[in-house]
Amino acid sequence: MDFYVQFWGTRGSIPTPGMRTRRYGGNTSCVEIRFGQELFICDAGSGIRDLGVNLLERTDAPITAHFLFSHAHWDHIQGFPFFEPAYFSQNLFYIYGSTVGDDRFYRLLSGQMRSDYFPVAFSALKAEIAAAYLDNGGRTIGQVQIGTVPLNHPGGCIGYSFFAGGKRIVYLTDNEIPLPDGLASPNPATGRRAVPAALVEFVRDADLLIADGQFTDAEHLARPGWGHSSCLTAVDLALHGGVKQLALFHHDPGHSDADVDFMLHDCSERVAKLDGNVKVFAARERMELKI
Amino acid sequence: MATLDMAGEGNSSNASAVATTRPVPARHVRPATLIQTIGPGAPREFMLGESDAIIGRDERATIPVLTHRSEMRSAVIKYHQEEFFIHDTDNAEDLFLNGIRIQSALLRDGDEIQFADVTFLFRES
Numbered sequence: 001m002d003f004y005v006q007f008w009g010t011r012g013s014i015p016t017p018g019m020r021t022r023r024y025g026g027n028t029s030c031v032e033i034r035f036g037q038e039l040f041i042c043d044a045g046s047g048i049r050d051l052g053v054n055l056l057e058r059t060d061a062p063i064t065a066h067f068l069f070s071h072a073h074w075d076h077i078q079g080f081p082f083f084e085p086a087y088f089s090q091n092l093f094y095i096y097g098s099t100v101g102d103d104r105f106y107r108l109l110s111g112q113m114r115s116d117y118f119p120v121a122f123s124a125l126k127a128e129i130a131a132a133y134l135d136n137g138g139r140t141i142g143q144v145q146i147g148t149v150p151l152n153h154p155g156g157c158i159g160y161s162f163f164a165g166g167k168r169i170v171y172l173t174d175n176e177i178p179l180p181d182g183l184a185s186p187n188p189a190t191g192r193r194a195v196p197a198a199l200v201e202f203v204r205d206a207d208l209l210i211a212d213g214q215f216t217d218a219e220h221l222a223r224p225g226w227g228h229s230s231c232l233t234a235v236d237l238a239l240h241g242g243v244k245q246l247a248l249f250h251h252d253p254g255h256s257d258a259d260v261d262f263m264l265h266d267c268s269e270r271v272a273k274l275d276g277n278v279k280v281f282a283a284r285e286r287m288e289l290k291i
Numbered sequence: 292m293a294t295l296d297m298a299g300e301g302n303s304s305n306a307s308a309v310a311t312t313r314p315v316p317a318r319h320v321r322p323a324t325l326i327q328t329i330g331p332g333a334p335r336e337f338m339l340g341e342s343d344a345i346i347g348r349d350e351r352a353t354i355p356v357l358t359h360r361s362e363m364r365s366a367v368i369k370y371h372q373e374e375f376f377i378h379d380t381d382n383a384e385d386l387f388l389n390g391i392r393i394q395s396a397l398l399r400d401g402d403e404i405q406f407a408d409v410t411f412l413f414r415e416s
Contacts, residue, residue, distance in 0.1 A: 004394060006395075022399060023399045245391075279390070279391065281390075284396075284399075285397065286396060286397035287388070287391075287393060287395075287397070288393060288394040288396065289391075289392070289394060290379075290393075290394040
C-alpha cells in the first residue's frame with residue numbers, strides 16, 4: 001500500500017492569490033496525507049477550503065479525518081471554518097493534541113469562530129468534531145505510526161512523521177534552523193551546515209520531507225528569530241538525514257513564482273555541489289504524489 | 292432569462308422594479324496546447340479543451356504516443372473548474388511533472404510533462 005500526499009496550500013503567513021503566485025499557489029498551509037482508509041490533514045490554512053470541496057466531490061460516504069496541527073498561527077487554522085465537510089453530520093473529525101489533556105487546538109479552532117471574528121458559530125458545525133490525543137507525542141492510527149518533534153518557531157510548533165508500509169513522510173513546517181554566524185564555514189569534510197541532531201534523526205531516510213524553506217540565505221540573515229529557515233539549510237537537513245525527496249514548503253508571501261524557481265535552482269545546485277542524492281522541488285497547490 | 296432588477300427594493304424614492312433580460316454569459320474555456328517536444332513523432336501539437344485528453348499507446352488515446360516502450364500506460368488531462376489537471380490513470384508511476392513523479396497535478400504554463408520516453412510542454416494562451 002502507498003501513501004498519497006496532496007498539497008492544498010503551500011504559502012506561509014497570508015494567502016497571496018494572483019498571477020505572480022499562480023504556479024505554486026497562494027493558499028496557506030494545508031497538506032492531505034492518505035494511507036489506505038486513513039486520511040490525515042496537516043494544518044487548516046486557507047487551502048483547506050478547496051480540500052473540503054474536493055472531498056465532497058470524491059465521495060457521498062461519511063468522511064473521517066485526523067487533523068494534526070503544527071501550531072495555531074493564523075495561516076495554519078484560518079481555513080477551518082470554510083471546511084465544508086465539517087457542516088455535514090455524517091462526518092467525523094479528530095483534532096489531536098500532542099499529549100493527553102492537551103485540547104489547545106480544539107479550543108482555538110472553536111474560539112476563532114466566536115461571533116467577534118466569524119458570523120458562523122462552531123456549534124453550527126454538524127459533523128462530530130472530537131478532541132483527541134497523541135500519547136506523549138506518538139500514536140498508531142490504523143496502520144500509520146505518527147511521531148512528533150518540537151520545532152523552533154515563536155510560540156512553539158510541532159513536526160510530524162508518518163510511517164507505514166515501509167515508507168516515511170515527514171511534515172516539518174514553520175521551523176527555524178539557525179544559520180551559522182555570517183554563514184561561517186560549514187563542516188569541512190562534508191560541506192554541509194550543522195543542523196540539530198534531533199531533527200536529523202527525525203527525518204532519517206524519509207521518502208518525502210516537507211520542510212520550511214521560506215527564505216534565501218540573505219533573507220534569513222536579515223530575519224533571525226522569525227521562525228523560518230533558509231531553503232539551502234533545508235537542503236542540508238535533507239542531505240544529513242538521507243532523505244529521498246525534499247518539498248520546499250511555506251513559500252514566502254513576498255515571493256513570486258519566479259523567485260521560488262530561483263531558490264529551487266540554487267537548492268538543486270547545492271545538492272549537486274555537495275554530491276547529494278536528494279530530489280528537491282517546491283511544493284505547489286494541487287500537486288499529488290504517490291509515495 | 293427575464294429577471295427583476297431589485298436595486299430599488301425597500302427604497303421608495305428609487306424607480307420601481309424593472310423587468311430586464313440579461314444575457315447568459317457564454318461558457319469560456321481557457322485554451323491551452325500540449326506540445327510534444329521529445330520522443331517519437333516530435334514535434335507535434337495538440338489543442339486542449341473541455342473534453343478529456345487521453346495520452347497513451349492504446350486505441351482510446353486522443354493524444355497517441357508513438358513510443359515503443361511496452362510498459363507505458365496512460366494519463367488523462369481533464370478540464371475542471373476552468374483549469375487543466377493531469378492524472379496518472381493507470382498508476383503506472385511513469386508520469387513526471389518537471390522531473391518529479393506525480394499522481395496528479397494542476398497544469399501551469401511552461402510545465403514539462405514526461406511520460407515514458409516522451410516529453411510534452413504545456414502552454415496556456
